[in-house]
Amino acid sequence: MSDQDVLSLTNIHKAFGGVVAIEDFSLNLKAGEVVALVGDNGAGKSTLIKIISGVYSPTSGDILLDGQKTDFRDASAARANGVEVVYQDLALADQQPVYMNMFLGRELTKGPLNLLDKARMRQETQELVDELDVRIPSASSTISDLSGGQRQGIAIARATHWASKLVLLDEPTAALGVAETARVEALIEQLKAKDLAILIISHSLDQVFRLSDRICVLRRGKQIGVRETKSTDKNEIVSMITGVA
C-alpha cells in the first residue's frame, strides 16, 4: 500500500486555445512525501495545481489517484476524493468565525431540522488547531481579527482536516514574516508526518530545500527535470529554472 503512488501524473498536456501551458508533464507522489514545484513566473505551476485539483481538465494525459484514473469535473469532485488545496489567497470568508471557515461548504448539522451544530464545529475546530499548534485566540474568533500567519495556519489546518490523500499548497508563506513562515513550515512537516502526499509551490529556494524530498522544475510549461533534494544544490536548481548553465 505504502509503495503505491498517491498521485500519478502521466504525460499531462494543457493548451488554452493555441497557447500551450503545460507540455508532457509526468510526476509521481507517494504518501508522506513532499515534492516542491519550482519555476519562474508563468512557468505553469499554478496551472498544474488547478489541473490536479479539478479546476481545469487536462487537454490530454492521465491523472491517477491511488492508482485509480480520475477525471474531476470541478474542485468539489477533487475534494470529495481527498484532494485539498491551500490557495495563495487562502479562500477564507473574513467576516465569519474560524469554525465556520473550517467547515465551509461542509457544515455539520443536527436534529430533525438539520440545524447547524455550532457547538460541535467549534469543538472540533478547537481540537484541530490545538493539535496542530495554530495559536489563535479561539475557534470563535473572526478571521479578519487574525494575523497573516494565523490565517495561513487556519487555511492549512482546514486542508489537513479534510484531505485524506493529497494537499496542494500554492505559495503558502509568500506574504508572511520570518517567524510566521517558520510556524507554517512546522505545520507542513506535521502534514507529512500524517502520511499525506504534499505538492508545494514556492519561490523561496531556501524553503524548498528545508521542506522537500524532491524538487520538480518547470520552465515555460516544460518539465525540465526532477531531482532528489538531498543530491542536488541551489546552483543546479537555479540553472534549471533559468535555463542558464
Add this chain to the structure above:
Amino acid sequence: MSRVSSRLQGLDFQQAVVYFGFLAIFLFFAVTLYDDGFLTQRNLTNIVLQTAPATIMAVGLVFALSAGEIDLSFGSIVAVSALSCAVALQSFPLPVGVLVGLGVGVAIGAFNGVLVAYFKLPSFLVTLATMGLFAGIARSMTNLRSVPVMNDTFTGLFGSGKLFSIPSLVIWTVIGVAVGHLIYRHTRFGAHVLATGDNPRAAQVSGIKVARVRLYVLMICGGCAGLAGLLYAGRLQAAKYTLGESDLMTVIAAVIVGGTALNGGKGSVVGALLGSLLMGMLNNGLILMNLKVSDQMIVRGLIILIAVAVSLRDTSR
C-alpha cells in the same frame, strides 16, 4: 490581543447602535410627546401594526444584502402581489388568493434571481429596472383602480384579526422574524448566504453553489414582499398600485441600522426588526409632533442619514 479586543468592542458598538438608537428615540418621544399619547398602549400597538409589512420586507432584504446582492424592486413586488391576490380573491377561495399573492412575489424574485445568478447581471441594475417595470405593471393591471378585498377571513388573517387577543399582524411579524432568524443563523443555507456575500471565490472553491444562493436570496426577497403585500391588502381591505411605493428607503435604512452590511457577509434579522420598529416609531412621533409632511420628510431623511452613518462607522476598515 489588544487588536482583537478593540475589534470586539467595535463589533459590540455596531450591534449596540440599533438598541441605543431605539432606546434614545423611544425615550425622546416618550418625554416630548407624552401629552400627545405616544406612550399609550394603543399608539404603541399601532406602531407595531404599521411596521409589520416593512419588517417582513426587511427580513427578506437581510438575506439579499448578506449574500452581496440587493433588491430595489420589492416595493413594486408588494403592489403587484397585493393586486394579484385581491383580483384572485374576487373569484376564487382564500387559499388560491394567498397562493397567487405569494407565488407572484416569489416568481418576480426568481425573475430577478435568474438574471443575477445565471446571466451574471449586477443585482443593483436588474432590480432598479424591474422596480420600474413592475411598478408600471401594477399601474396597468387594474388601470390605477384599487381593488377591494371583501373576504372577511382574509382580512382577519392578514389584517385586523386577533388570535388569543394578539393582533394577527403582530403574529406575522413574530413568525417572519423567528423563521428568518432560524434560517439565517442556524441552517447551512444561512451559512452559505453569508459565505457567498463575504468571499464568493472562497464559497465557490468550498463547493457552495454560489449562483443558486444568489437566486434563492432574491426569491426570498420576492416572497417576503409578496407576504408584505398580503398584509397591506388585509389591513387596508383593498389593494392598490401605490402599496409599497414609499417603503424602499425605510426598509433599506431599517436593515442597515439593524447591523446588516451593505456589501455582504454580515447581518442580523433581529436587528432588522429593531431597525424597522425604530423607523416606525420615527414616523409615528413626527406625525404626533404635527409636523408638515414636507418637514417630516426632511427630518426623517436627516435622522436616517445620521443613523446609517453611525451604524456604518466601523465597517469601512
